[in-house]
Amino acid sequence: MRKRHLVVALGLLGMLCVPAHAEARDISRETLPPNDGWAAAAGGTTGGAAADDAHVYTVTDRAGLVRALDGGSDTPKIIKIAGTIDANTDDDGNRLDCADYATDGYSLKKYLAAYDPRTWGAAKPSGPQEEARQASAARQAERVVLPVGSNTTIVGLGSKAVLKGGSLQVSNADNVIIRNLELRDAYDCFPVWQPNTGGLGDWKTAYDTLWLRGATHVWVDHITASDKGHPDEKEPTYFARNYLRHDGLLDITNGSDLVTVSWSRFADHDKAMLIGNGDTATGDRGKLRVTLHHNEFESVVQRAPRVRFGQVHLYNNRYVVPDDAHDYRYSVGVSTESAIHAENNAFHTPGHIEAADLVKNWNGTALHQSGTLFNGYPVDLLAIHNAYNSGSERDLTADVGWTPTLHTKIDSAEAADREVARGAGAGRTP
Template sequence: MNRRIRRGVVAATALTLAVTAPAAAAHAAPRPGADPARATLPAGDGWASEGTGTTGGAAAVASRVFTATTWAEFRAALAVPGTEPRIVKVVGTLNATAAGCAAFEAPGYDFARYLADYDPAVWGYENVVSGPQEDLRAASATAQGKAVKVGVPANTTIVGVGRHAGITGGSLQVQGVDNVVVRNLTLESPLDCFPQWDPTDGATGAWNSEYDSLVVYGSTHVWIDHNTFTDGSRPDSSLPTHFGELYQQHDGELDVVRGADLVTVSWNVFTDHDKTLMIGNSDSAGATDRGRLRVTLHHNLFENVVERAPRVRFGKVDAYNNHFVVPSSAYAYSFGIGQESQLHAEKNAFTLAEDVPAGRVLKKWKDAPVTTTGNYVNGRPVDLLALHNTQFPEELLRPDAGWTPTLRTHVDHPRAVPALVDGGAGAGRFC
């Protein structure tokens, strides 16, 4: 259904595509014969090109080039000591939770007992859960976290080999390091085996989960390119309901948080997810995040995602030439305007279903300025900010983010973006 919606927009823009496609296509694929594992971020390509640029492990010597065909081999390759450049090639799909949830359960944990103990009819909604089963749930969650989280060292390139490389159930943690490249992977969102019930979350409580597919935490110079982020075989629609609320086992697909800086996210697919991409995780993190969280998002496809594409706090975020496909009114918003954010959204393309008002593209979380210029909705130019303020006067947004992006190698006409991005973004597209 989504593909058919896009075709209608793309078919009307053949002339524009003929003019603009060649320049953008150069960014979608490496040179013939070039090794994707040795690729470096082009000069001027987004915030990650600032200063020293981003090369990852491109200069790795032969002894620091590893091939992983299992999750254990992948973890071992990243655990090799030293910060000299390294390349880790992923072959096939690595499954971080192949043993199943039972492998992480603490002795005595019983989910049926957990449900009985914390049923709102018994526990109520006033207090957070506590007691033996909650302690055992937490211990089980700790065991899963140790198994599925893996740290990525500085000066590292992680790259999928061929068209079908990826990771299922794992969480890549780029924490406190510099110079990392992640390319050509299908990252299926980790499924939290042990979500916590919080009866105090909202009027009717909520299940809260852990584990993002990729977290950039306090790190600099990170290039995330040509990956596919997806819920895969376990979308939210397949999850059960307990206490009248979705038993949410997914967290985010990508988070850039806690002082992270100088990140370029290019030519990725984000699909079939709720809370997708968060830049800045707390309104109270100004001491850490102010002046940081500089992120560029370009030529990414956001398809059938509910919200956070992205949600921004503090950062100077440049979002241009992305394609957003919204098939139904289950959609919440794309650009979340948060605490002290400075989002510059330019020449993006939105393919919206008929029942989705274009004013919903923006969401005001806190008072902050935003620049929206040259964006197209269903093939036509739309002033997103003016339309939002007209349709949602209760959450007026201010214009002018106060800065003009300069770190761009090429900007396509927004009419060309759907075909270019749909045809070039995601894992397996430059092999």
Template sequence: MNFKRNALLGAITLCWAAASVQTASAADASVERAPSTGWAGQNGGTTGGAAAASTAIYKINSASQLLAAVKAQGDKPKIIKLYGTVDMAASDNGGAFTSAADESQRIQIKLGSNTTLIGVGSDTKLVNANLVLNGVQNVIIRNLNIVNPCSISPVWDPNDGSAGNWNSEYDGITVLNSKNVWIDHNSFTDAPKTDDKLPTQNGKLKQCHDGALDVKNGSDYITISNNRFELHEKNNLIGSSDSKTTDEGHLTVTFNNNHFLNVAERAPRVRFGKVHIYNNYFEGSRSHPVYRHQYSIGVAYKAKIISQNNAFDIVGASKCADIMTNPGSSSKTGAATDSGSLLNGAALTAGGACSFSTSVGWTVPYSATLLNASAVKQSVLNNAGTGKLTVN
């Protein structure tokens, strides 16, 4: 079968690449560790593949090479450098997905522990792909342009909401039962297949996108920093369901210095987690023709959110409830505090709190020097997204 032959050729090329690449220099962003200014700096810190031997540093530009690199070395440290466009539905990985079963077999890239996956330059793109971290530790993902996957087979659920909904399965990145993960300087978007290009069926948009980046199943020590999220509906889910009570005491996540541009909701939506959200810039409109802003921070069941010095420029938003809300059952809410954040230039909490309990029950265990919210927009626009790192 041509697919197997191409995969073998990719693995051979991969081995040659590993042998020819020298050990990464200190100036190379691929050997940087997660900073101490987020949850990923706790629990011994997050180094990814920084300790990789020279034979475990790969520079690749195809799906088959990527799959071979992911499997190589087991859980020994490895650095995988991508360049160009890596498409999981390209000919070297079997071509276009033909069915839901075929898609489920080939769309996922399952990273192992002690891995750094990083793009070279500003134009590395990952397409038709769901990066999955499941039961792993010490992983870094940086400098990738991730096109949020559009499933070929959305599923109609007549019991989802009052009139049913279309649901899809695959995120850009899914973090499950994993620890010490740093996701930094990436860009996520639905484009070019934005929601206005999707059909309507059963009276509802046939939604092919799921999350951009979700963290679930008891994951801990996660930092999500300096990313650009744009043109997406349900962006970041922290905690999968109200019934997954084993998430209590877990889901320790930091969001800092990210840019959320025309993200409709879930930026993030939190259940159970101890989530620190600081110095992020949110930009959107409550009348956007495709990605209408509904809320930014979802304070869902037993959430424990500390929000600090964020800047919200949301056309049509006028009060804290437009930004922070409980998107689930009113009987299953969480706690949240905010200090120093601005909504369209005015204090987010002007006129009182955001109607949530402020008894979050924890304090931030690391030090972070916070920018004033008035300086956040320019800082984030200058630094978030791809093309800001040096990768040799």
């Protein structure tokens, strides 16, 4: 008996002596694997892998994150985020809310009274309350806009790394990696009323959780992006329009190029991902080359993604529309000069949403699709779109003018669906 107890004790001792590095690998110096999407082209994407030890930071609050980002400098750097960082805090870490940013006499009540369409009309807001809104918005932007420079890697440590309320902005920068991080609730305290948008007017917000603007060679991997904490559907209605507080989860605009987004989760949001920000932005031609693979879009109303101009490879992604969805619009948006090559994606929707609802066309001409599963059954999205939307949208052809060559193994939609459900999002980095 004593021998058995000794064996058990030695076994427990061995478990306690397992080195810490065996529990979780350090991903901070990992680079994008070869051929893993568009970001692998033209030299690949290494982020801050070349950073010296003096430029490797572990940050736990906004002040530490701001120091590490160094104003968006190009110095190679690795930033490890531990725990939850709230961007809406002062330099001492005290929580700030919308009232703390309001200045020059701004109040929502006064703003609504000043620009009520019944008395103000359809003119663009101007005057004291709009000026006060702009000044207040500028104060919030100083806290929540976080510039990311070239040669930077940002990773979350462990399974619970969160950036809350911030807008990471990769602007005119090259060679950036963002991995294993939850980006949550980039909440705009001061939306602007735009009376001429969409015919009925609409509220416009300022912050994407992650915005690539003129960015090149970017790898986004195992992030979770959502409105968690402040869903727009629970916001009130003003001027007969939902008072939106969030913009995109991940927008890729202004000539950004060579981007791979993998194994990430986009959830509980209206306009998830915009690739190309304008029909007249002809300078985007030849750019906006983006690969989206093994991502999950759950409870997303639209833009998953919406594409202009870009060559976008969309493969092995999982789409989930919940049973109680009442405002779903579409998933894949085909817009001006877009060239989407969609392979082996899986869609799950309730009965009132049909396969014909999955694709929306605004002035697009082509969509390549193959291997699509819709509620477990194979469908041809192109044929269905042309058959059911011909009265309201132009027909699409299958010739998008290119064939992807940079990609990982493309699984069947059925196999990818299972793997993405298990493995996409922050805290699940392999």
